[in-house]
Amino acid sequence: MPSLDDFAAGKLAELERHSLRRALVPTARTEGIWTERNGRRLLSFSCNDYLGLTQHPALKAAAIAAIERHGVGAGASRLVTGNHPLYAELEGRLARWKGTQAACVFGSGYLANAGVAQALVGSDDLILIDELAHSSLWTGARLSRAKVLAFRHNDAAHAAALLGEHRGTHRHALIVTESVFSMDGDRAPLSDLSALAKQSDAWLMADDAHDLGHGDTADVPLRIGTLSKAFGGYGGYLCASQPVIDLMRNRARTLIYSTGLPPAVIASSLAALDLMEGDPAMAGLPVLKAQSFTHAAGLPKAQSAVVPVVIGEAADALDASRMLEDEGFLVVAIRPPTVPEGTARLRLAFSAAHPDDEIARLAGIVRTRILKNA
Numbered sequence: 001m002p003s004l005d006d007f008a009a010g011k012l013a014e015l016e017r018h019s020l021r022r023a024l025v026p027t028a029r030t031e032g033i034w035t036e037r038n039g040r041r042l043l044s045f046s047c048n049d050y051l052g053l054t055q056h057p058a059l060k061a062a063a064i065a066a067i068e069r070h071g072v073g074a075g076a077s078r079l080v081t082g083n084h085p086l087y088a089e090l091e092g093r094l095a096r097w098k099g100t101q102a103a104c105v106f107g108s109g110y111l112a113n114a115g116v117a118q119a120l121v122g123s124d125d126l127i128l129i130d131e132l133a134h135s136s137l138w139t140g141a142r143l144s145r146a147k148v149l150a151f152r153h154n155d156a157a158h159a160a161a162l163l164g165e166h167r168g169t170h171r172h173a174l175i176v177t178e179s180v181f182s183m184d185g186d187r188a189p190l191s192d193l194s195a196l197a198k199q200s201d202a203w204l205m206a207d208d209a210h211d212l213g214h215g216d217t218a219d220v221p222l223r224i225g226t227l228s229k230a231f232g233g234y235g236g237y238l239c240a241s242q243p244v245i246d247l248m249r250n251r252a253r254t255l256i257y258s259t260g261l262p263p264a265v266i267a268s269s270l271a272a273l274d275l276m277e278g279d280p281a282m283a284g285l286p287v288l289k290a291q292s293f294t295h296a297a298g299l300p301k302a303q304s305a306v307v308p309v310v311i312g313e314a315a316d317a318l319d320a321s322r323m324l325e326d327e328g329f330l331v332v333a334i335r336p337p338t339v340p341e342g343t344a345r346l347r348l349a350f351s352a353a354h355p356d357d358e359i360a361r362l363a364g365i366v367r368t369r370i371l372k373n374a
């Protein structure tokens with residue numbers, strides 16, 4: 001037992017030395033995009049609550065009604081008795097919303113990504129994955145036992161070269177990327193990747209976790225999404241053809257061997273979809289706010305609601321984050337291994353709920369006190 005504790009303490013000391021130790025900080029979120037931390041009220045630019053739905057009255061009411069009707073837990077895996085009737089309604093509506101034949105809801109975006117690849121490819125197959133793809137996509141790729149090759153970030157030509165070299169010796173090939181990158185906010189070249197996939201008989205999967213549903217029209221047969229960000233609740237999903245979705249229900253272990261989501265979570269996602277479909281302009285608002293920020297801060301125009309301010313060293317990113325906290329902003333520093341070594345950063349996520357005057361004040365501080373030193 002002491003060797004175990006020694007091991008853990010040693011690892012932590014090493015992380016501490018490199019400014020990479022992490023801690024959970026109690027953070028109350030009760031007032032929209034305002035948070036309370038260490039006794040202080042801070043305007044958060046670190047929540048993925050893009051549309052301000054986590055505390056929306058319509059979502060709360062839907063969740064409460066679902067609890068009253070169905071109880072708090074699903075009781076079993078969806079394949080056994082956990083498939084309460086709200087699931088079919090949500091899956092039908094997600095498929096229609098994304099323009100696919102069918103959809104399958106998983107316990108989270110992480111579980112969707114960890115499970116989908118394994119149901120499609122195995123040890124005779126090839127996965128090409130963008131080097132900056134989310135941890136959950138890497139987990140799924142590695143669990144599949146396929147040969148995994150990383151292509152340079154957003155470099156379809158590199159992906160093509162790797163396919164040229166390796167496609168012939170593998171049965172199936174899967175190309176994996178994010179449509180909007182979670183830590184960089186840039187968009188994948190989905191039409192190029194889609195053309196490449198067709199040309200090489202490969203399957204393309206894109207993770208739309210940070211894509212607020214306006215933008216690309218590329219033909220992507222496997223669309224991953226999350227109910228935990230713009231939807232304001234929890235859960236993940238795959239939108240695809242009916243045969244692919246039916247295969248997931250038979251083969252995706254993270255779906256089959258995990259309990260269904262609480263009914264309240266599914267009900268709140270249905271209420272979120274009602275709001276998004278009722279007001280299509282709402283989804284565009286976070287990107288507009290991000291663009292007003294990048295314009296005022298003198299940064300390249302935002303391509304999405306996510307804006308990175310790359311600092312470099314982890315300790316400097318922590319200092320910048322603390323300085324912003326003193327100014328009343330919550331902007332969490334993102335450090336390796338979440339981002340590559342030497343690219344520690346502030347990552348700002350813009351929400352429809354952010355006040356314009358506060359965005360302008362933050363941009364001024366970033367321009368004069370952070371970028372000037374960078």
Ligand SMILES: *Cc1c(COP(=O)(O)O)cnc(C)c1O
Pocket residue numbers: 108109110111113134136178182207209210226227228234235236
């Ligand atoms: C957040 C995120 C996930 C995980 O989704 P959860 O529903 O939070 O588990 C997956 N992929 C990307 C790109 C993400 O940013």
